[in-house]
Each structure stands twice: as structure tokens, then as C-alpha cells.
Amino acid sequence: MGEALEGTIAFRVVGALRDDIVSMVLKPGDVISESDIAARYGVSRQPVREAFIRLAQQGLLLIRPKRATVVKKISPDGVRQSRFIRESIEVEIIRRVATDPKPETGRILDDLIADQEAASSANDSRRFHKLDELFHRTLARLAGVEYAWQLIDDHKMQLDRVRYLTLGVSSSQRAIAEHKQIAKAVSKGDVVGAEAAMRAHLARAEVLLSQTIEDFPDYFE
């Protein structure tokens, strides 16, 4: 449901700050006044302020009126609920896709998985991650609810910050195997199997949160 303001300074600042926050260049708890960022980017306070508003609405910043603006600490409960939202929607997506699989569905998914295997063999983890995301977004598109994926994407930022803290532990081989299982069930029209495979796939990533909180207690609230 977003709108396009590309080309404006405020838009550039939003992108830059979002990348810095998700990649942990700006750490949870850091204070970033409008003046600071404005000076850092060589612009006025105005577009920075508007960027703050957008990012606050996305849950990445916390504006404390007349006090300061801080990079929001990661809320364990927020992460839990973001996962809940993602699982709810992705399960419903996979149900709809599997209920009425189109002829080309299987081929499209298989092609994506093949690309992922190539990226995995080449140890191109960045490309692998992009393709993993594309796999899920494609399922949303096949279900006719691509905007719903955009919603998940917004909330995934919270999860991505946690993932960034636990870098290098993801097993791409296992993820590929799970994608294959999902694609197979979908192609067969096996709704129950597809749902179970998707739930298992999403559940696998959930094990590391408590450990991460212990490792970086200052980043959580």
C-alpha cells in the first residue's frame, strides 16, 4: 500500500538509515539526533526528520519527543509476533497455491531452486539469501497476494537484525532440501503436506533467539 517518492532526499536518507540499522552499523540503543544525521549526509534537518518518521512507523526507530531518537532495541516478544504473522500468512499462501496448482507452478519453483543450488555451490551467500527471499515472494505472487509479501518483508526487518547477529550458521543445503519438499508437495496438490513442510521450514530458523539474547543482551529490551 506504499507510495513512491523516489528521487527525494528524504527517500535516500530512509534507504541509507534502514540499511545501516538492519546491517547493525547502527546498533540498537544508539542515539541519532536529526542534526547528527543531517550533518553526516550534508542535508538539512527537514528530510532527515521525515525519514525518522517513516522508520519509526516501521518499528526501527523510537522517537522520544524533546528527548532523543534512538535505534529501537530488538523486542523478543516483537520478534516472536513477527514470526507468528509471517507463519500465518505464508501457511495460508502455501495452502492456496497447493489447492489449485497451475501447470507452470512446478517449473517456476524448480528453476528457482536450481539457481539456489548454483549460488550455494559458488558459496555466494548474498545471492543465496536473495534467492531464498525470491522463493517466498514468488509463492505469494502465485497465490495472487504479492502485497501480502510486502507486509511480511516489512516485518522481516526485525528478524533480519537477529539473523545478522547469528551470521554463518545457516545451512544452505538444508534450506534447499526444504524448498524442494515444499515445491514437490505444491506440485502434487498435497495441501496438508505443503503446509507441514512450510511450517517446518519456518520453524527451523527459530532456535537461535534465546542464545542470541544471551550473546548480545544490550541489543534487546
Next chain:
Amino acid sequence: MGEALEGTIAFRVVGALRDDIVSMVLKPGDVISESDIAARYGVSRQPVREAFIRLAQQGLLLIRPKRATVVKKISPDGVRQSRFIRESIEVEIIRRVATDPKPETGRILDDLIADQEAASSANDSRRFHKLDELFHRTLARLAGVEYAWQLIDDHKMQLDRVRYLTLGVSSSQRAIAEHKQIAKAVSKGDVVGAEAAMRAHLARAEVLLSQTIEDFPDYFE
């Protein structure tokens, strides 16, 4: 995930504009420049501009740079996907609540339904609507995902605009009966029955969209 800026002018403007848009005082397609609203509320353009940004991010306004800002027309596909999102999450909520019903769950829901019956008898449609919303939010709270309801609430604005156009057709008796059915299945721990009842409950509201589009073609895109 929201932030609190209560007390500021911008915050007041956001609330006022949102109410006007949802209640169709401001109609889809209306142009509302920063200067207009600023003059209308007796404030400067700055807080109005920030309000526009927030409302645009919520999908109620469309900012066309250097051109104008208009009340966004209702997107039939957007309504459809908002319903998809709501159903996905509410179905998952009802599953979790029904899977592990606490002792007090039944009583809490029954009390709410009783209040609704009272409001219905008194023909207090406003209170009935409030209680209907509370019923669903309570289910989210019982599932431990109250924030997820807040997400639904944001998207419900789109649906509320449509509902406002079809005023007076909702059968409160039927809604109460469906709530009773949901509460009964939840109390018994009947997951399958609760899910089916919730889907039926949500599906009932979907019948009127195409007719509404015919009645108010200018409000849709």
C-alpha cells in the same frame, strides 16, 4: 511496533484526517493540499506535511510529488488482500486459542457476547461495532499476539471505508450467533470447528464489495 507522539499538533492532525477519511467525509479522489489542511486547522504546513507522510504510509493518502496529495481511491485488489491477511492471522489465532483453551477463556468470551446482545437489543450500533472489534482483539490477546491485532487494525481501515458505504445492512443477530459458535468451539478445544466457524464469520462480510463498486464507481480505482 508503533511510537507515541501524543500531544503534538501533527498527531492531532493525523487522527482528525484519518477519521475524516474512514468516515468518508473526505472522499476517495479528493485533493487536500498541505496549505488547505493547514488553514482549515489553523496550524502551519509543517505538522500537516508530517501527518500526510504517516497517512500515506498507511495507504490512506497518495502523495504525488510537486503535483498534489489526494485521498487514495479504494483498491478492490487491496481490499481483497487485506481480507486475505486478516483471515490468515485470525485463523491462526483461533487455532492457537482453541488448541490450548484456558479455564477462563470461555467465560471471557461469553461475557463479551452478552454485552453485544445488550447493545443489539438497545439498537446501539456504535457500541455493537466497538464490542465486535473487542471480541476479535480479545482473541488475539488470549493467543498472546495482541500486536498482530494492531496490524489487522491498520488494514481494517481499508475495509472500514467500504463498510461505511454499505451502512445498515449488517445483521447483528447473525454476527452474535457466529460469535457464539466460535466461542463454543474454542471452549471445547475443537480446533477444526473453531477454524471453520471463524472462516465462515469472516467470509460473510465479503459479499457486498462488487455491488458497492457498482454503486460508487468513482471511489474505486
Next chain:
DNA sequence: AAAAAGCATCTACCATACAAGATTGCGAAA
């Protein structure tokens, strides 16, 4: 008469100045 160029006038965007609340730290008093 028709088409094209110029201009008045909108718009949102950006920069800057000012205002007001909140915090911090220093100094004075107990």
C-alpha cells in the same frame, strides 16, 4: 484555425529560524 511556445500559478520539497520541553552538570546552601 490550429498548434506551439511562454507565463502565471498551483503543488510538494527543502532549508533555516525559532520555540519549548528535557537533561545534565555545576554551584550554592544546608
Next chain:
DNA sequence: TTTCGCAATCTTGTATGGTAGATGCTTTTT
């Protein structure tokens, strides 16, 4: 030494002026 209070200095919130782009009407040109 401890505590209370005030003031300097942060912060975000608000107001206003100026800029550039887009639109539409008027005028000019063909």
C-alpha cells in the same frame, strides 16, 4: 558531604520563506 536548584545546552516540535517541477491557460506563431 549531601542535596537542592538553576542555568546552559542538548533534543524534537513548529513556523515560514524560498526552490523546482508540473499543470493549465493565454498568447503568439505558423
